[in-house]
Amino acid sequence: MDIGAITSAPSPQSAAVNGMQEAQAQMAAAAETIAAGRLEPAVILDITSAELNFAANAKVLQAADDNTKRLLDVLA
Secondary structure (H helix, E strand, O other): OOHHHHHOOOOHHHHHHHHHHHHHHHHHHHHHHHHOOOOOHHHHHHHHHHHHHHHHHHHHHHHHHHHHHHHHHHHO
């Protein structure tokens, strides 16, 4: 196993934030499509997908924060 691959892996927090940013970009693209007057079923699916992705990544971020707090409590 390559140790370098382990240490260069993104933290759960940064992965969650990146996922939230991607969901935000997906939502912005869908909003632009709607603002242009093109309401298509795929756009509604994109909005729903972006909403679910954002919420899931927010849960990951919250769980990582909770775990960090628990670890600090154990070490204190």
